[in-house]
Amino acid sequence: MGNKFEALGRDMSTKILRQAGRAALTPVQADMRQHAGFDAESHGVHMRDSITIRSTTGGRAQVTLRVGPEKKHRMKALAQEWGTVKQVAHPFIRPALEYQTSHVLRLLAAEIRRGIENR
Structure with missing residues (x-):
């Protein structure tokens, strides 16, 4: 599978990964x-x-994906996630990532496989 992926070329592999x-x-x-x-x-x-x-894309077929609030709401998100002196923490970022880890990995593998086979 890795050889097929490398044979697709940088643009196509980046598109599949994204x-x-x-x-x-x-x-x-x-x-x-x-x-x-x-x-x-x-x-x-x-x-x-x-x-x-x-x-974001960088390097050879390297794609970095981030999920979260926009910069405008960064401070609100940090305050909710970690709490402040006056606000109790109500995490929503880390639990979402932790609870979905195995599901995300299965979906990622299946989508990459489908992307390679359909090209």
């Missing part, structure tokens, strides 16, 4: 959104609505 990673991280994103804080009094974009999957 698509597979996004598909695999979708359950984590849904779990984070479900457990993220929500302020009914706020009229702007809520932190849970800003949780997205972002990807």
Whole structure:
């Protein structure tokens, strides 16, 4: 399987990795959104609505994917995840990643396999 993947070329392998990673991280994103804080009094974009999957590319067929709130809500997310002097911690990032680990790995392997076979 590794030789087939390398034979696809950098652009195609990066595309496959990005698509597979996004598909695999979708359950984590849904779990984070479900457990993220929500302020009914706020009229702007809520932190849970800003949780997205972002990807960056670097090196030979290396793709880094991150799931979490946008930079605008970074401090709110840290306060909820770790707590503050006045706020009790209500983690939502780490539990989402931990509970979904095996599911994410299975999905990732299946999506990469499907991507290679369909090319």
